[in-house]
Amino acid sequence: xxxxxxxxxxxxxxxxxxxxxxxxxxxxxxxxxxxxxxxxxxxxxxxxxxxxxxxxxxxxxxxxxxxxxxxxxxxxxxxxxxxxxxxxxxxxxxxxxxxxxxxxxx
Numbered sequence: 001x002x003x004x005x006x007x008x009x010x011x012x013x014x015x016x017x018x019x020x021x022x023x024x025x026x027x028x029x030x031x032x033x034x035x036x037x038x039x040x041x042x043x044x045x046x047x048x049x050x051x052x053x054x055x056x057x058x059x060x061x062x063x064x065x066x067x068x069x070x071x072x073x074x075x076x077x078x079x080x081x082x083x084x085x086x087x088x089x090x091x092x093x094x095x096x097x098x099x100x101x102x103x104x105x106x
Contacts, residue, residue, distance in 0.1 A: 001095065002094075010025070014036055015032070015036040015043060018032060018036070018039075019044055019048065022048060022053060022055055023053060028056070028102055029055065031098070032059060033060050034061040034063075035063075041057075041059045041061075045057055055081075056102070057081060057083070057101075058085060058101060059084050059085070061085075062087040064084060064086045083101060
């Protein structure tokens, strides 16, 4: 869907590869699953911060209740560069969050 809208989409099979891609290239937005092999989405977010790489991020999860306590006190989720979507992410919601996060980087 994002490719059809003109976005370039890069894929990674796990969190460590995603971090390499983010740190090596010009990635405007990371859309990541909270549960990924080798490094989950929350760990990826932390690693990006440790590398001073403030890439806007959309986290996707099938278990939003598990992370609700983590995000309710996190200012990044309130008005910052991070969104949380429930799986399966509705295409309209995913596109809207993508456009919102990309607009914030300009």
